[in-house]
Amino acid sequence: MSLREEARAFLEESLSGPFAHARGLGGPGREHEGQELRQAWERHLGKHGWTCLAWPERYGGRAASLEDQVAFHEEYARADAPARVGHIGEGLIGPTILEFGTEEQKERFLPPIQRGDELWCQGYSEPDAGSDLANIRTRARLEGGEWVVTGQKVWTSLAHVADWCFVLCRTEEGSQRHRGLSYLLVPMKRPGVEVRPIVQLTGTSEFNEVFFDGARTAAGNMLGAPGDGWRVAMATLGHERGASTLGQQIGFRRELRRVIETAKRTGAAGDPVLRDRLVRSWLELEIMRLNALRMLRSDRPGPEASIAKLYWSEWHRRLGELAQAVQGRAGLVGELDALQRLYLFSRADTIYAGSSEIQRTIIAERTLKLPR
Structure with a gap:
């Protein structure tokens, strides 16, 4: 079998x-x-x-x-x-620990992820360091065999249920930009960690603010060497766009099918402009799959992986807009349904996991080798 x-x-x-x-x-x-x-x-x-x-x-x-x-x-x-x-543990921090972790770290953190016993969240973005990640201000100092972390993270998915957070922070006093950063593994259910939900347009709160006020983690809970955090953090982002993207596209296909069925029911499919948009969405989804398969052939995706993120996020946002268009006025009233939720949440697709503007810059500078 x-x-x-x-x-x-x-x-x-x-x-x-x-x-x-x-x-x-x-x-x-x-x-x-x-x-x-x-x-x-x-x-x-x-x-x-x-x-x-x-x-x-x-x-x-x-x-x-x-x-x-x-x-x-x-x-x-x-x-x-x-x-x-458990996708953040399996798809992001797990592969990063496999690449950079000591044997002791692998034996401590990997089995609970595999069993589904411990959940993780990602501590990257801050109020003044979203797409410009190198501007982070969260700090950590070594004190009595522990790292003491102070600072704020934002847009932290699933922080309210997570047991651990991998935190990019500044451990070298006076350092700036990419230098002096380290990558710490910090327990969430300890004193000094406060999680505040952020209410979204959909009325739900899967994103959070996380405040570290003297939160502590063992000195051995650092991946890589002190000051090597930027390299480790970029490796984590490289793992973010793996084989699961093909499963994501099955979900996209299901959403597109729902939009097409709605267009037929409402009569919107008879509008030549909307019908053209529906056909374009289907064609672009096929291209998305082929491009993802090509990217996955690489042993370690480079900056060209930004093409995939830019493509799917822009496509999905357009699908959300199309979902509203085929519903007509009905899409503006009543209880929040699947297509309305698609429209509202897809507005964030071009921002999280790297905004479209940043992805275009990466493609231009690192893939096309254009001048800065």
Whole structure:
């Protein structure tokens, strides 16, 4: 049996039993849905070996090939399985620990991620350091065998449920920009850490502000050397655009299908301008898949990975606008439905994980080699 067939059988059986009500829960703008059930689902996946597929077997993975990883993510999306609550641990900090961590760090942090026992969040953005990440001001000083962290992070996804946060902070007094930064692993459920939810246009709060006021973490909870944080942080961002993007596109396809069905129901499909926009969306989604497959062939995506982020985020925002257009006036009234939520949340797509302006600059300077 191929891994794709094995995954399909596992998902069909699991989502027909105790987790039947988990189908379709969660996702952008809906992370509040079924939080406890989805955490139980994460542990169920880990118990049966369906998390961290690419990791080495000694750390709980399957050392799965790229083809098998893509197959799993596609089957996961097709099954309408719940949005993962452990994706930041599995997709971002886990691979970074594998690359930069000591053996002691790997043995401490990787197994709980694989089992679904510990959840993570990302402490990068600050009020004055979003797209300009090198402007961060959060600081940490070494005191009595512990790092003491003080500062503020913002737009921190899932911080309210996370057990740990990987924090980019300044550990060298007087340093500026990319120098003097370090990458710390900080426990969230300790004194000195305060999480405040940020209410979004959708009325939900999956993003948060995080305040560190003398929060402490062990001296050994630093990835890489002191002052090497920028390099480690950029490696983490490189892992952000992996095989799961193919699963993301299955979700996009489902959303596009809903928009097309709505256009037929409302009669908007008879409008030649809207019909042209629908066809363009379908064609661009096909291009998105082909480009993602090409990018994934690279052992370590370089700055050209910004093309993929720029492309999907701009496409998804246009899809949200199209969703409103095919609904007509009905899209402006009533209870918040799936297409209205798509429109509202997709406004953020071109900002988080690197704004479109920054992605264009990276493509111009580092891929096309244009002058600064």
